[in-house]
Amino acid sequence: MQTPATALLKAHGIAFTEHTYAYVEHGGTAVSAESLGVPEREVVKTLVMQDEQAKPLIVLMHGHRKVSTKNLARQAGKKRVEPCTPEAAQRHSGYQVGGTSPFGTKKRLPIFMERSIAALPAIYINGGRRGLLVKIKTQELVRVLKPELVDVALED
Secondary structure (H helix, E strand, O other): OOOOHHHHHOOOOOOOOOEEEEOOOOOOOHHHHHHOOOOOHEEEEEEEEEEEEOOOEEEEEEEEOOOOOHHHHHOOOOOOOOOHHHHHHHHHHOOOOOOOOOOOOOOOOOEEEEHHHHHEEEEEOOOOOOOOEEEEEHHHHHHHOEEEEOOOOOHH
8 A cells, every 4th residue: 555655766766665563553663673674773764853843844753762852853954843733743744753754755854864873784664554564775865855964972
């Protein structure tokens, strides 16, 4: 079943493979990484956040790391950044929480990506619905999304 994310990847001629897993509510990337047998750092989560003016933005982060909203705000030139409510995230992205992809969002949103993700040859990222990850070359993600690279990962 095609999603806006997989449609966009195909439209840009990006090679990807689909990987499905049993979605677990609040299971996060630990569940998908374990189910696919891949390191959690290669599973990239798509987080919808907002600045002090409630303007949405996307942050791409390693599955096993959290985002320092303070560092993100500073590096993005904002007063503050905080996670959106699930309802706001869905409204901005067009995706259900747990199935959010940075590809094919309803509105074009600014995208920030943890710098160390760029060093990975390939990543697994949400394909636009719960229980679906796509594996793509990291350089393809960078080419299409042109994310701003930031250093905002917190050690657990």
